[in-house]
Structures are given as structure tokens and as C-alpha cells.
Amino acid sequence: MLPKESYDDLITANQAVAIAAVRAKPKVIAVYPISPQTPIVGFLAQYCASGDLDAEYVRVESEHSAMTVVAAAEGTGVRTFTSTASQGLAYMHEVVAATGGMRLPVVMFVANRTLMSPGGIWPEYSDVMPERDTCWLQVFVEDNQEVFDMIIQAYKIAENQKVLLPIMVCGDGFILTHTADTVEILSQRDVDDFLPPYEPKHAFLDVEKPLAQGIIVPPEYHMEAKYQLHQAMRNAKKVIKEVNDEFAEKFDRDYGGLIDSYRMEDADYALVVVGTTVSTTRIVVDTLREKGEKVGLVKLRFFRPFPVDEIKEMLVNIKAIGVFDRSLSYGSTGQIFGEVRNALYGETIPILNFIAGLGGRDIREKDIKTMFRKISEMNNKQPEDPIVFINTRGILE
Amino acid sequence: MRLKDLEDRGLYVSGDSACAGCMAANIAINIMRILGKNTIGSVPPSCMSVFGSIFPKLNWDIPYFHMQFSNTASTLTGISRALKVQGKDDIVVMGLAGDGGTGDIGLQDLSAAAQRDENILYICYNNQAYENTGIQASGQTPYASWSNTTPIINGHIGNPNFPKDIPRILMAHDATYVATVSTAYIQDFISKIEKAKNMKGFRYIEALSVCTSGWKIPSQIGPKLVKEAVKTGYWILMECEKGKLTLNKTPEFTGLKEFLLKQGRFIHIKDEEIEVIAKHIKRRWNIYKSLEQANHFDE
Ligand SMILES: Cc1ncc(C[n+]2csc(CCOP(=O)(O)OP(=O)(O)O)c2C)c(N)n1
Ligand SMILES: [Mg+2]
Numbered sequence: 001m002l003p004k005e006s007y008d009d010l011i012t013a014n015q016a017v018a019i020a021a022v023r024a025k026p027k028v029i030a031v032y033p034i035s036p037q038t039p040i041v042g043f044l045a046q047y048c049a050s051g052d053l054d055a056e057y058v059r060v061e062s063e064h065s066a067m068t069v070v071a072a073a074e075g076t077g078v079r080t081f082t083s084t085a086s087q088g089l090a091y092m093h094e095v096v097a098a099t100g101g102m103r104l105p106v107v108m109f110v111a112n113r114t115l116m117s118p119g120g121i122w123p124e125y126s127d128v129m130p131e132r133d134t135c136w137l138q139v140f141v142e143d144n145q146e147v148f149d150m151i152i153q154a155y156k157i158a159e160n161q162k163v164l165l166p167i168m169v170c171g172d173g174f175i176l177t178h179t180a181d182t183v184e185i186l187s188q189r190d191v192d193d194f195l196p197p198y199e200p201k202h203a204f205l206d207v208e209k210p211l212a213q214g215i216i217v218p219p220e221y222h223m224e225a226k227y228q229l230h231q232a233m234r235n236a237k238k239v240i241k242e243v244n245d246e247f248a249e250k251f252d253r254d255y256g257g258l259i260d261s262y263r264m265e266d267a268d269y270a271l272v273v274v275g276t277t278v279s280t281t282r283i284v285v286d287t288l289r290e291k292g293e294k295v296g297l298v299k300l301r302f303f304r305p306f307p308v309d310e311i312k313e314m315l316v317n318i319k320a321i322g323v324f325d326r327s328l329s330y331g332s333t334g335q336i337f338g339e340v341r342n343a344l345y346g347e348t349i350p351i352l353n354f355i356a357g358l359g360g361r362d363i364r365e366k367d368i369k370t371m372f373r374k375i376s377e378m379n380n381k382q383p384e385d386p387i388v389f390i391n392t393r394g395i396l397e
Numbered sequence: 398m399r400l401k402d403l404e405d406r407g408l409y410v411s412g413d414s415a416c417a418g419c420m421a422a423n424i425a426i427n428i429m430r431i432l433g434k435n436t437i438g439s440v441p442p443s444c445m446s447v448f449g450s451i452f453p454k455l456n457w458d459i460p461y462f463h464m465q466f467s468n469t470a471s472t473l474t475g476i477s478r479a480l481k482v483q484g485k486d487d488i489v490v491m492g493l494a495g496d497g498g499t500g501d502i503g504l505q506d507l508s509a510a511a512q513r514d515e516n517i518l519y520i521c522y523n524n525q526a527y528e529n530t531g532i533q534a535s536g537q538t539p540y541a542s543w544s545n546t547t548p549i550i551n552g553h554i555g556n557p558n559f560p561k562d563i564p565r566i567l568m569a570h571d572a573t574y575v576a577t578v579s580t581a582y583i584q585d586f587i588s589k590i591e592k593a594k595n596m597k598g599f600r601y602i603e604a605l606s607v608c609t610s611g612w613k614i615p616s617q618i619g620p621k622l623v624k625e626a627v628k629t630g631y632w633i634l635m636e637c638e639k640g641k642l643t644l645n646k647t648p649e650f651t652g653l654k655e656f657l658l659k660q661g662r663f664i665h666i667k668d669e670e671i672e673v674i675a676k677h678i679k680r681r682w683n684i685y686k687s688l689e690q691a692n693h694f695d696e
Contacts, residue, residue: 027482028475056478061509065471068464068506072475075462076437078482094465205437205460205476207488214463215450 002052006187013147013176016183017083017109017169018043020151022053023191024107026081028073030058030066034088035121036173037111044081055081063088067095067106074104075213077204079155079197082106085173086113086127093131099166100135101229102214103202105158106166107151108136112275112326113173114359122360123172125275125327128303129335135229137167137236138303140274144181147171149253152186156195156243162235164202170303172276174360186251194250233305240302258307260299261314263289267296269375270315272323272340274300277356277363281324284368295372300336311343320350320375326357333387341386350378356390363390370397398591400583403430408458415448418616420607420623421522422448423580425456425493428520431590434459436489437476441503442466443495444529444608445522467502469494470510473517481516489518489594496523496537499603500563507601511570514598520590521563522606532611536561540677541670543662544611554670555662559677564603568637568688573598576636579605581624585634585645592638605632613661625656630678633685642689648682650675 031041048057070080114124154167241257248254278299325334337353357363407430415422439462449456464472469492477490499521527533534544537560547556578586593600607619626632630648657663
């Protein structure tokens with residue numbers, strides 16, 4: 001049995017996710033094996049069998065059914081959990097969209113992995129990017145502690161009456177899921193205090209109060225429904241900050257809410273980064289700072305809702321900006337770059353888009369240094385083509 | 398329950414936009430007269446979802462969940478498991494899906510739910526084609542019948558394949574309850590739905606459902622056709638409860654040609670194709686008969 005009290009353990013992100021799920025007490029769980037999140041599937045089965053977690057564990061036959069089962073259970077008024085990666089997420093896609101549109105506050109962990117083709121099991125964000133417009137909150141995490149903490153926070157954000165939207169917690173496959181790191185597991189009592197049991201106040205299936213969910217909405221009513229989805233997404237921005245601050249106050253770990261930053265106070269050059277690459281970038285920022293270079297990083301946490309104002313405020317006085325993307329919208333730019341440039345509309349700050357780490361290629365300190373070098377060499381000029389492939393054969397750096 | 402004991406008005410209420418003579422609507426009405434208030438329903442994309450549930454008009458006076466085309470069984474599973482943790486095990490979780498949603502795109506989760514013996518009641522109204530999208534052949538479309546994807550041109554005879562036998566597929570899963578019904582045998586229909594209502598575990602009922610536009614028939618002859626379907630052996634009335642199979646009505650094996658020729662979808666049919674269908678009917682009956690004779694295997 002897992003200890004009920006708080007303890008430190010050396011665990012992978014997959015273990016951290018499973019233990020966080022135990023602490024959050026979902027009542028229905030449906031998960032399906034796919035690398036790199038597969039260990040979660042087994043951990044949760046064991047926690048349900050051992051009595052650590054009192055939940056219905058449904059051994060579904062596919063991810064499509066995994067998402068269906070948790071969405072339908074959530075629609076019946078209970079807290080749920082699922083996780084997946086890559087092809088699994090793509091396979092659930094139509095149900096992912098239905099879940100967002102039905103305002104069902106499902107929490108899902110996604111172990112980021114490239115979406116084929118070419119095939120691969122290693123980290124990339126091409127799995128979550130296509131889900132951008134399905135009305136799910138999407139948050140990227142940097143390390144195993146943040147994975148644990150965000151699963152707990154995710155329920156509180158998603159279930160907030162002003163939000164009531166599902167949320168994807170996105171963590172780099174293998175780099176987090178298969179690497180052990182020290183994680184402080186919060187005590188059951190602390191988590192219970194922070195995250196009370198789920199009591200649905202909105203529409204849910206109840207024979208005493210018949211209501212329909214998910215039915216066809218004709219053009220005469222459709223725009224209003226979609227408008228409300230957009231409003232809920234907007235409301236989420238405030239709720240994310242409130243939940244972050246309450247968490248920081250209680251547990252002394254402050255992730256900054258929508259975005260975070262490192263050594264940005266007097267920075268001339270900034271790199272916008274997500275996921276585990278933030279950690280590597282921190283080290284590079286320190287190294288370059290020691291040499292007197294005024295560099296900093298912006299850690300993008302939430303991709304949906306996108307922190308337009310926060311990004312603008314953070315970057316408006318920077319001389320040149322680089323944006324890191326671990327995925328690419330072919331024929332356009334990296335998805336995060338597109339959003340950042342959009343947030344900076346009207347500004348003339350030179351900006352580059354670094355495509356790196358695709359299919360799990362290592363992102364080394366020297367790659368990050370190359371990125372900083374490139375942005376510091378821009379001389380106040382917007383590039384003709386903002387896209388720079390990093391550490392790619394045949395492409396000069 | 399006898400027919401005369403049923404409430405006149407059930408919780409599938411009037412005012413839907415089904416075609417005149419649509420048997421699916423008739424099936425929904427009768428099911429809800431039997432199941433009553435303690436029911437949660439789910440219908441996937443199909444004619445039924447379109448004629449009975451377009452906001453703000455809803456003909457289901459019960460909690461109702463609309464999901465995707467392929468995942469009715471998993472939807473019911475999620476609802477049923479959530480009710481279980483809420484301590485509400487007495488509620489019937491009922492799905493009503495077309496033959497395409499059941500036997501083709503939805504077969505995967507149907508199979509999984511049957512194998513796990515989920516506590517759900519899955520009803521299929523089998524109109525033998527994808528009718529909602531405009532009459533395309535499904536895995537349940539009969540041999541030699543016309544559809545938009547099995548045309549009768551250039552020597553083509555219509556559908557070259559035989560329909561899948563979903564009840565038999567589910568019997569192979571050792572499903573808790575598998576049955577077929579025809580509204581022409583209404584007492585049999587009532588007792589099977591009622592029995593399924595009061596059972597726990599995975600229950601599957603398949604109803605033959607006439608589609609006037611897909612079958613190309615006048616709107617008033619549906620009830621007659623589903624009676625003839627049983628008489629000719631074209632539709633077998635069976636029930637398999639916890640592995641024990643009962644065949645409820647022995648066909649007369651007559652009148653097949655007349656039965657087929659009443660339907661525009663078979664209007665082109667030749668005698669040799671009717672012969673092929675007749676053989677298929679006989680073969681299928683013999684298979685069911687032999688399965689019935691194997692009931693003692695448990696003992
Ligand atoms: C994934 C997906 N593919 C296709 C469709 C389009 N579609 C909606 S209903 C339908 C046919 C339904 O056939 P059936 O289940 O037999 O029900 P019927 O319309 O005949 O009553 C199709 C193909 C869909 N909604 N979803
Ligand atoms: Mg059909």
C-alpha cells in the first residue's frame with residue numbers, strides 16, 4: 001500500500017502520474033497501453049486491486065473506448081482519469097473533441113511522442129498539437145514534480161464551475177516518463193484539503209432530472225454553444241492563476257500559472273521554451289549570463305488557453321526573440337511560434353523559430369547556445385524565413 | 398407484462414421526425430413503454446439520433462447521452478460504471494443503435510463490452526443498411542439487395558455478400574443474454590425486453606426494422622413484412638440466456654419470393670438468386686438448430 005502521509009521518492013513521471021491519480025481519487029479509470037505511458041496502465045490496475053484507489057478500472061480494448069468510457073462516466077457525474085500518447089491520442093481524436101464540447105472535466109496525461117510517419121516512440125509534440133482546437137486545456141510540464149503537482153491542480157482547474165473543461169497534462173515521453181527523479185508526494189490529507197470530492201452541479205445523467213448531453217445542435221443554436229466554449233477557455237486563465245497561487249501558498253511550489261520565466265528581468269535576448277527543454281535552457285542561460293550575455297527564458301506552460309497578454313508583457317522590451325518548437329505545422333511554422341508571433345502583433349521585435357528535437361533527437365546545451373547566438377545576431381532585422389532547423393544533417397548552423 | 402398492461406404513452410414521446418412507416422421509431426416507442434423511467438439512454442449517429450434528438454427538440458424523456466458512431470457499447474460502459482460507484486445499480490443503461498453502428502464500426506467495443514460482461518442493455522434496430530446517410534450497404538445488408546453502394550448495373554446483382562450474424566458473434570462471446578425480436582410478435586418482443594430489463598450483465602437484443610426508403614416499400618406494409626420475415630425464416634426469433642439457446646418460432650420456410658418481391662430493393666432479383674437466399678436461410682436455421690441441441694454441453 002502507498003503511504004497516506006507525505007514522502008519523498010525517486011520515481012519516474014509515469015509513477016508520479018499514477019500516484020497523483022491515486023491522491024486525486026477518480027472513480028472511473030480507463031487506460032490503454034501505448035509507449036511511453038504504458039507503465040501507468042499497470043500501476044493504476046495494481047493500485048485499484050490493492051485498495052490504494054477505490055475506482056472502477058475498465059480494461060478497454062482501445063483508446064477510442066478509453067476516452068469514451070471516461071467521458072461518459074464524467075457525464076454521469078463522477079471524477080475520472082485516463083492517459084495516452086501519440087497514436088493513442090490520434091485514435092481517440094473524435095471523442096476528445098466531443099469531450100471538450102460537452103464540457104466534461106476529464107483529466108488526461110499525455111506522454112508526448114511523435115505521431116507517425118515517420119514512425120518513432122520518442123518525444124515530440126506532434127501528438128498534442130492536432131488536439132489544439134478540441135476545447136481542451138493543454139499544459140506542458142518540465143519535471144516529475146511538476147507532473148505530480150499539475151495532475152492535482154488539473155482537477156481543480158477543470159472542475160471549476162467557471163471552466164468545466166477537460167485538461168491534458170503533457171510531459172515529454174521517456175525524458176520524464178522513464179527517468180527517475182525525486183518527487184515529493186503530498187499527503188492524502190493535504191490533497192483532500194486542496195481538492196475536495198467532485199460534486200457535479202452542472203448537467204449530468206440523473207433519472208430524477210432527465211437532461212440530454214451531446215446531441216445535435218442545428219445552426220439556429222450552434223453559434224451560442226461555441227461562444228460559451230470560448231468564454232470557458234477565457235475564464236480558465238484566471239482560474240489557472242488562482243489554483244497556482246493557492247497551491248504555491250499551501251505547498252511552497254509556485255509554477256507561475258500560465259507562464260513562468262527565468263532571468264528575464266534585464267534580458268536583451270529571450271528564448272520561449274516548453275517541456276524538459278526548459279531545464280536545459282536554464283543551464284545555458286546561467287552559463288551565458290556568467291559570460292555577461294543578457295539572456296533569459298520564458299517557460300510556456302499553458303498552450304490552451306494561450307497566454308497572449310502574459311507573453312506580450314514578458315517579451316515587449318526584448319531585443320530579439322527565439323521560439324522553440326518540438327513539432328512543425330508543415331508549410332507554416334512551429335505551432336508555438338505562430339502563437340507567440342500572433343501575441344506580438346504590432347511589435348517589430350525580430351523573432352526566429354527554432355525547430356529542434358523532432359522524433360526525439362537530443363536537444364543539447366550547444367543547440368540552445370546556437371539558438372541564443374542566432375537571435376543575438378539578428379541586428380534588429382526580421383528574417384525572411386523565421387524557421388531554423390537545429391542539429392539537422394545538411395543544414396548549416 | 399401483457400401488451401394491454403403497457404402504458405399507452407411511454408418515455409419516447411410523440412413528435413419525432415421519422416419517415417412515415419419507420420419501424421425504428423415504433424421500436425423506440427415500444428421499448429420505452431416497457432423500460433420506463435429508471436432508464437438512461439444513448440443513441441449513436443443514425444436515423445434514430447437525427448429524428449429523435451435535435452436540440453431543442455428531444456423525444457426521449459429520460460437522461461440521454463449522444464456520443465459517436467462507433468462507441469455506443471463503451472459509452473454505456475462508462476455510464477454503467479459511474480452509476481455503480483454512485484450506488485445506483487438499479488438503473489437500466491440502454492443503448493439503441495443501428496446495424497452499421499452495431500455490427501460494423503461499433504463491433505470492436507461491442508465485443509469488448511460483451512467479453513467483460515458490462516452491465517448494459519444494448520439494442521440494435523437492424524434496418525439492414527446505412528439508411529441515415531442515404532442507403533449504403535452495411536455488413537448487415539442482405540445478399541442481392543440494391544443499395545447505393547451495391548448497384549444493379551452492368552451485370553451486377555446488388556450486394557454480393559451475406560449479412561453478418563451479430564447474435565451468433567455475441568453467442569461466441571458467451572454473452573449473458575442475446576435475443577432477436579420482431580414487432581410483429583409483440584408478446585415475444587415485450588417478454589424479451591422485460592426480461593433483459595430485469596437482468597444484470599451484458600444484454601443484447603436485435604430487432605428487425607423496416608426502412609421504407611431503403612427497402613423501397615409503401616409506408617404501411619412494414620408490420621406485415623416483419624411478420625413474413627419470421628415465417629419465411631429470413632429473420633430467426635431466438636433467445637440465448639446464459640448459454641442456453643431457445644428458438645422461439647419455427648419458420649414455415651414458404652413465401653420467400655413474395656416476401657422479397659414486395660420490396661423495391663429486390664425488384665430485380667432472379668430466381669437463382671432467390672434460391673441462393675433460400676439455401677442461406679436453411680443453412681442458418683440448421684446452424685441455430687444444432688446450437689440449440691448443444692445446450693446440454695453445460696451439464
Ligand atoms: C465516424 C463516423 N463515420 C461516419 C459517420 C456518418 N454516419 C452517420 S449515421 C451513418 C449510418 C448509420 O447506419 P446505421 O447504424 O445502420 O443506422 P441507420 O441510419 O440505418 O438507422 C453514418 C455512416 C459518422 N457519424 N461517424
Ligand atoms: Mg441501418
